Amino acid sequence: MSLEDLIDAFVNLDEEKVLRIVEILLREGKDPTEILEACRRATALIGERFERGEYFLSELVFASEIFNGVMRIVLPELKREVKPTGKIVLGTVQGDIHDIGKNIFKAFAEAAGFRIIDLGVDVPPERFVEAVRTHSPDILGMSGLLTISYESMKKTVEALREAGLRDKVKIIIGGGRVDEYVKRYTGADEWADNAMLGVKKCREMLGLGG
Amino acid sequence: MVGELKSPEELLKERFERVEKAIGLGEPDRVPLIIFTCGDVLRKYATGYELYFNYDRAREASVKFVTEYPVDVFLAALAAEGFIFALAFSNYPDIAPSIRFWTGPMHDALGDKYTKWPGRELPEDSVLQFIGGQFMDVKEYNKLSDDPVAFVNEVIFPRACVNLEKAGSSKANAALIRLGFEASRYLRFLGESAADLAKVGIPSLPLTFAYAPLDFIGDFLRYPTGALIDVRRYPDEVKRACEALVEPIIKVALSLKPAGAKYAFIPLHLNEYLSPKLYNEFYWPTLRKIIVELYEQGIRSLVFFEGWHDPHLETILELPRGWGIAYFEKTDVRKAKKILGGHTCIMGGVPPSLLLEATPDKIEEYVKSLLGEMKPDGGFILSPGVADIPRAVPHENLKALIEAVEKYGRY
Ligand code: B12
Numbered sequence: 001m002s003l004e005d006l007i008d009a010f011v012n013l014d015e016e017k018v019l020r021i022v023e024i025l026l027r028e029g030k031d032p033t034e035i036l037e038a039c040r041r042a043t044a045l046i047g048e049r050f051e052r053g054e055y056f057l058s059e060l061v062f063a064s065e066i067f068n069g070v071m072r073i074v075l076p077e078l079k080r081e082v083k084p085t086g087k088i089v090l091g092t093v094q095g096d097i098h099d100i101g102k103n104i105f106k107a108f109a110e111a112a113g114f115r116i117i118d119l120g121v122d123v124p125p126e127r128f129v130e131a132v133r134t135h136s137p138d139i140l141g142m143s144g145l146l147t148i149s150y151e152s153m154k155k156t157v158e159a160l161r162e163a164g165l166r167d168k169v170k171i172i173i174g175g176g177r178v179d180e181y182v183k184r185y186t187g188a189d190e191w192a193d194n195a196m197l198g199v200k201k202c203r204e205m206l207g208l209g210g
Numbered sequence: 211m212v213g214e215l216k217s218p219e220e221l222l223k224e225r226f227e228r229v230e231k232a233i234g235l236g237e238p239d240r241v242p243l244i245i246f247t248c249g250d251v252l253r254k255y256a257t258g259y260e261l262y263f264n265y266d267r268a269r270e271a272s273v274k275f276v277t278e279y280p281v282d283v284f285l286a287a288l289a290a291e292g293f294i295f296a297l298a299f300s301n302y303p304d305i306a307p308s309i310r311f312w313t314g315p316m317h318d319a320l321g322d323k324y325t326k327w328p329g330r331e332l333p334e335d336s337v338l339q340f341i342g343g344q345f346m347d348v349k350e351y352n353k354l355s356d357d358p359v360a361f362v363n364e365v366i367f368p369r370a371c372v373n374l375e376k377a378g379s380s381k382a383n384a385a386l387i388r389l390g391f392e393a394s395r396y397l398r399f400l401g402e403s404a405a406d407l408a409k410v411g412i413p414s415l416p417l418t419f420a421y422a423p424l425d426f427i428g429d430f431l432r433y434p435t436g437a438l439i440d441v442r443r444y445p446d447e448v449k450r451a452c453e454a455l456v457e458p459i460i461k462v463a464l465s466l467k468p469a470g471a472k473y474a475f476i477p478l479h480l481n482e483y484l485s486p487k488l489y490n491e492f493y494w495p496t497l498r499k500i501i502v503e504l505y506e507q508g509i510r511s512l513v514f515f516e517g518w519h520d521p522h523l524e525t526i527l528e529l530p531r532g533w534g535i536a537y538f539e540k541t542d543v544r545k546a547k548k549i550l551g552g553h554t555c556i557m558g559g560v561p562p563s564l565l566l567e568a569t570p571d572k573i574e575e576y577v578k579s580l581l582g583e584m585k586p587d588g589g590f591i592l593s594p595g596v597a598d599i600p601r602a603v604p605h606e607n608l609k610a611l612i613e614a615v616e617k618y619g620r621y
Binding site for chain 2: 013053055056057058059061062065095097100122146147148150151154176177178179181182184185
């Protein structure tokens, strides 16, 4: 069993096989960070299949499920802190509880090495501000699918401005109904309506290239 | 404008014929404009709490909206998704339709865990939240398939509604009686609200309701992601359950036929998630059966293809020509027309973000160019794509939309 087998099983969404290989690799003494790196490569390949129209959202939901399963086994084995690519505070905005897309983005961003602080759903502006103050993230990610979430995103950006924190953090919005207009309305820096693009834009905002 | 000289009765008739003509794939006098709302845009006139708990305030808000923004059909669903309650009573056509949508006071009566409401779990000025949940274990698929109606009543309700925890208890019986009171108030509200709109010349569509079986499982029993994962892990069980749900769903839809219902509204949820392979295996066959059966019984469907439906567009051609209305959200209506033109009436076309942030000029330009392509040969209804309009949409922008249809929509 090799890391290549792991990537292969992951890309083909063979959940049982992925978890089995991870257990075996860990037992054989493989460095957990290498396993995470393999998962990053697998999710990138899954993302490519999605972009080519071979995979759909249900495959992404399932891939996130597999990734979370792997994390549950691997995280406790991590001996040293891996330096994250960047830190993201993430949440679904006030009034909105849609989080399936947010959770997919979270899994793909984590797989890409970002550390995510997930505030959950129906997050009021004050809680976003509080989290930005406490965690000093590089990026604030807001998710929302309802028409009311446009207003909540705008309010959150304004609250950050009032707290003097707007310049300290890049802001990206996501969810199926955001676009250039919504970005302008809310005052965010970037938008993405799919998880892979979101990860790419987060990397770009930190000057890391796509 | 000529319109102002017409009486409300004339306008009512004209607008209704305009919409029916388009649905029948014909060319009306102009492209119809239909606006739906789940409450967001009506919060211009009342708080969320008032809209869902105070029927008088809700009626006033709708009248204010259409007086300011006259459209061809206005539909306010000021209630939560409650199809499971209608299905539970599918053997009682006198009851099923009255509890198809779930109102604030019904939530008070039963204490359901599916929803949260302004002035209850939420601040007064918010919109209601359907949060759903996982109320069925994966091992229970067979019980669901054997008798969906019994399963929902006997197993799911005690889990999903605090006040129905103990069937037959005084508390549970009281909850059902309260629900009955509320259902009749709600029916009266619907009738009065339609009459209010008619008085100012705005027709309502004679609607009934159906559901895609896999969405039923996702929304009310297993949670959307649960249903998607079950499709992979337990494909046979899921398929059998979807088939078992067809009959009670059709019964619910037909329950309003004697009252004159002509269109079955069917909002789709998991369509966007599924690959064509999974869609054609788990989702479409039972949905198609429902649409076709209703069509044969004289009811056309108004299917809301939520999200991005592009990969499945062709399957719509399997339905009989003129089967109903395909309401699209993120799917480009121009692309849909290339495939479905002359076969299916298409509805949609206006993204909410455009109304929110573009200038009136941009909106006019957008509608002009869109109608340039969509108007020829009829069979098109213009509508904002997500079944709502953000409250923050500027007044001039909504006006610009209405004026642009008037200007560029004439045949
Ligand atoms: C599933 C679903 C639900 C589920 C939600 C389950 C959950 N926990 O998320 C349930 C059934 C609970 C639900 C409830 C409701 N819903 Co709903 N729902 C949907 C549906 C069908 C799919 C949404 C979805 O999950 N899409 C798939 C995900 C994967 O896509 P996504 O979110 O866009 O995410 C991707 C990208 O955007 C990106 N991304 C996401 N977040 C982020 C964040 C960042 C930072 C980045 C970079 C990227 C990123 O990555 C993801 C993967 O590529 C949509 C219709 C549709 N097809 O879009 C309606 C929809 C969103 N719902 C809608 C409505 C109205 C409701 C209800 C109000 C219904 C009611 N009347 O009771 C309630 C509201 C609850 C609330 N207050 O939030 C409307 C919203 C429009 C409006 N009127 O405002 C929609 C659009 C349907 C419609 N009418 O057109 N819903």
